[in-house]
Amino acid sequence: MVIEDAQRILALTTNIKRLEKQLDDLLPQSQLATTIASVTGFGLVCSTELAAEIGTVQRFATEASLARYMGIAPLDNSSGVFTGTKGYKQVNRRAKAAMMVAAARHYYHTPQSKAYYDKKRAGGKKHNQAVRSLARHLSRVIWSLVKNNRLYEKDLNWDKSA
Numbered sequence: 250m251v252i253e254d255a256q257r258i259l260a261l262t263t264n265i266k267r268l269e270k271q272l273d274d275l276l277p278q279s280q281l282a283t284t285i286a287s288v289t290g291f292g293l294v295c296s297t298e299l300a301a302e303i304g305t306v307q308r309f310a311t312e313a314s315l316a317r318y319m320g321i322a323p324l325d326n327s328s329g330v331f332t333g334t335k336g337y338k339q340v341n342r343r344a345k346a347a348m349m350v351a352a353a354r355h356y357y358h359t360p361q362s363k364a365y366y367d368k369k370r371a372g373g374k375k376h377n378q379a380v381r382s383l384a385r386h387l388s389r390v391i392w393s394l395v396k397n398n399r400l401y402e403k404d405l406n407w408d409k410s411a
Contacts (some may be wrong), residue, residue: 272297280398281306285391287400291354295347302344312392320345321384349377352384359403 272293276282282300285291291299309315317320320340356362362383369379394401 269293281377281395284394284400286389288355288387289358289401289403291351292354295351299344302341302347306392306395312352312389315392316385316388318344318390319348321348321388348384350378352387353380355387356383362388
């Protein structure tokens, strides 16, 4: 049984590599996927999955509607003395999952995003709330990059002492 499991794992690993090669070949055909992939921390799988789930940003009137579609824009749930937010029920769960994974990877590689994440955590947000807040910011960045037909440029001259 162990040998069968090991063979199955090897077969799955081979299939994953083959699929990633296909994604790598298809990525340049999509301007949206290329733009998303240019953002630091957004890997091949997350970029192609986001691009496939979004389709085209022209179907969204604003960047806020794109963020709602991906489930990273909070909905105000305040009433009376209660102040709070909740998530939308009808969101693209695959896009949300890809965006959350990519945002979590992004803040490991970008000092400004790490500082933003740390600020949110210091403000009392839980990990997922802080990552969702960063993902919301990154949705604005992606929206702007697509609308201005640009690729993400990492600030290489960022001063850590500032």
